[in-house]
Every structure is written in structure tokens, then in C-alpha cells.
Amino acid sequence: MNPDTVPTPPDAHAAVETLYEGRWLSLRRRGRWEYAERNNPGGAVIILAVTPEDRILFVEQYRVSILQRTIEMPAGLIGDIAGQADESALIAAERELEEETGYRCSRIEFIHQGPSSSGMSTEMIAFARAWDLVKVGEGGGDESEDILVHEVPRREAGAWLFARAAEGYSIDPKLFAGLWFLEHVGGGVVR
Incomplete structure (x- = not known):
């Protein structure tokens, strides 16, 4: 089906x-449809990061919105630092990778972008692949965060995530898209 020929609702x-405007989110209504809108224009970025030992970096943190600890890939908002509203997804990815995990990369590559939850939010999320990681610090996030870093062998990542879910952690489903990207997309080509 051609999207240009689909009737517009x-x-x-x-x-x-x-309906409401906060620091990071606004609640809007268009007709009968209510949705959240990110107040930072860049959206968010998820970082696909694998150490030289072939371990995938995951982060664990408590999320107030769901009142639960979550397992995620390193991620963050784009352009959320004062004076950096025009920050690119790749610059934000490098910044968030080091801040959350303590790793720096020598190269970062855009993989894909799409809506985080198209029925509820205008937020767009970019996936970026970090290459050639070097440990330069402890990570753990900024002063407002309490992030625990997990380094999981790549071949065990899926089973590890399901084991954490069985323990009661919330597992972001986008992680599985990230695992697929790690195996099938990189270096600018789909494998």
C-alpha cells in the first residue's frame, strides 16, 4: 500500500x-486524540554498544513512571542540555554512552529512527551503533540518576533479558530490536 494514497483521518x-505543558513533556489533543509531545525537538537516542570482549552494555535503573526497575540499552534525550537544542543524535549518543556506562567510542553510526509509541507520543527514537569502545570512567549517569551497568556476553543477551524479566524487571521491548540491529545492520549495510 502506498502511504500517499491512504485517506487522511x-x-x-x-x-x-x-492540555498540559511541563519541562520535558506536553499533553496535547487533536480532535479526539490525546498524545504526549516531547518538548526537546531532537527526540531520544538508544546506543547499541558492544565491548571489545563482545559484551553488550545494558543499564538498569528505577523508572518512576512505571514504579519499577528496568533493563534498557544506554539512551538519552537529544538536545536536553541548556544551549544544545540543536545537538545531533550522534553527539547525544556519544555523550550518553560515556555518562551512563563510562565507555567512550571512537566511531558512532546512525542505524535507524522511528516513533517510540506512535499511538501515544510524537517522540522519535534513533538507534546508533557505537564502535571501538574504551572504558574511561565508572558511568552510572548524572547527579539525577542511579544507573547500574551490566556487561552481558552477546550470545547470552536474549536469555539474560528473559531471566531478568522472570525476576520482575521491566524489559524494554526495543532491546530486542537493538539485538537484531547488532546482528543484521552495521557498517552502513543490512546483512
Whole structure:
């Protein structure tokens, strides 16, 4: 089906009403549709990072919105630092990788971008692949975060994630897309 020939729903042309505006998110209504909108224009980035020992980097942290500890890949908002509203996804990825995990990369590559939850939010998420990692610090996030870093052998990553889910952790489903990207996309080509 060609997206250009799909009829546009009536709500698509309705005026946008702001229901609430916070520092990072706003709640909007267009017609009957309510959705969250990121106030930073760049969205977010997820970093696919594998150590020289072939270990995938995951981060664990408590998420207030779901009242649960989560396992995620290193990630963060793009352009969320004062004066950096025009920050690129790749610069944000390098910054967040070091901040959260204590690793620096010598090369970063854009992989894919898409909506985080198209029925609920305008947020776009980019995936970036970090190459040639070097440990330069402890990680753990900034002063507002309490992040625990996990280095998991790549071939055990899927089973490790399901084991954490069985223990009660919330596992972000985007991790499985990230694992697929690590195996099938890189160096600018789909394998």
C-alpha cells in the first residue's frame, strides 16, 4: 500500500489544544486524540554498544513512571542540555554512552529512527551503533540518576533479558530490536 494514497483521518486536520505543558513533556489533543509531545525537538537516542570482549552494555535503573526497575540499552534525550537544542543524535549518543556506562567510542553510526509509541507520543527514537569502545570512567549517569551497568556476553543477551524479566524487571521491548540491529545492520549495510 502506498502511504500517499491512504485517506487522511478527519482528526489529522483538527486544531491542536495544549492540555498540559511541563519541562520535558506536553499533553496535547487533536480532535479526539490525546498524545504526549516531547518538548526537546531532537527526540531520544538508544546506543547499541558492544565491548571489545563482545559484551553488550545494558543499564538498569528505577523508572518512576512505571514504579519499577528496568533493563534498557544506554539512551538519552537529544538536545536536553541548556544551549544544545540543536545537538545531533550522534553527539547525544556519544555523550550518553560515556555518562551512563563510562565507555567512550571512537566511531558512532546512525542505524535507524522511528516513533517510540506512535499511538501515544510524537517522540522519535534513533538507534546508533557505537564502535571501538574504551572504558574511561565508572558511568552510572548524572547527579539525577542511579544507573547500574551490566556487561552481558552477546550470545547470552536474549536469555539474560528473559531471566531478568522472570525476576520482575521491566524489559524494554526495543532491546530486542537493538539485538537484531547488532546482528543484521552495521557498517552502513543490512546483512
